Amino acid sequence: MQIYQRTKELQMKKLEGKVAIITGSxxxxxxxxxxxxxxxxxxVIVNYSSSPEKAEEVVKQIKQQxxxxxxxxxDMSRVDQIQQLVTKAVEKYGQLDILVSNAGIEYFGKLEEITPEDFDRVFSLNVAGQLFVTQAxxxxxxxxxxxxxxxxxxAGKSVLYHTLYAAxxxxxxxxxxxxxxxLGERGITINAIAPGGTATDMAQENAKRYTHPSLQNVSPDALLKSKISLQRLAQPQEIAAAVTFLVSDDASYITGSTLAVDGGILF
Known part of the structure; x- marks a missing residue:
């Protein structure tokens, strides 16, 4: 009987019965x-801003499994839409247990090139969007x-022309x-992840910008070996695994932290 009970416990899923919103998913x-x-x-609530077909593909994949x-x-840069997202999620499933704020925008630009419009665009999504979805x-x-x-x-690494995004x-x-x-007064934890280089389409678009111009002729493999202890980019699934840990009961005593998921950045 004890062996059966233990086997049953091991088979239980960590987030059974929970409802989660993942922005930009x-x-x-x-x-x-x-x-x-x-x-x-x-x-799961699969949030999207402008790609309904891709969002529905994710939903379909989840349901097939x-x-x-x-x-x-x-749109996570719009407070009214943020509030509607959370309200609709609760109306759909009757509760909310987990928020993962993933939506964001990349930006590179020299100091003299940064405009007030650039600042508003980056901070309205990367900062205000995350604050107000947390509030909602x-x-x-x-x-x-x-x-x-x-x-x-x-946020803690110097990259040329990356000031606005890093801030x-x-x-x-x-x-x-x-x-x-x-939030701790209410028994709620809040943390952040800090991904390093990850093999996504966004990373592919901006990879060269993360490399100083003097190193543009160095092979990508050599750069990875010189910058990352594990000598490779992360896979998106590895970042997802870190998030899953933080939203599970296994991380019940972790709050206020930013977890680096970077393969061991060397400098």
């Missing part, structure tokens, strides 16, 4: 987070609720640090 890291959380038993998911459109979700989260925002290793991600780490005691 129609592709890349967000997509893999949605799939991974579903594998662990969560009902026995999970439950719904696609909901919302927190209205429904109860004790045991989990929030994971997305920072970046760029926006540093703000996210500051947010989780300072929201931790406030």
């Amino acid at each position: 129609s592709r890349g890291i967000g997509k893999e987070i949605a799939i991974k959380l579903s594998h662990e038993g969560a009902k 026995g999970g439950e998911a719904t696609a909901i459109q919302a 979700a927190a209205r429904y989260l109860t004790s045991g609720g989990r929030i994971v925002l997305t920072s970046s290793i760029s 926006s991600k540093a703000a996210v780490s500051a947010m989780v640090l300072n929201l931790a005691p406030e």
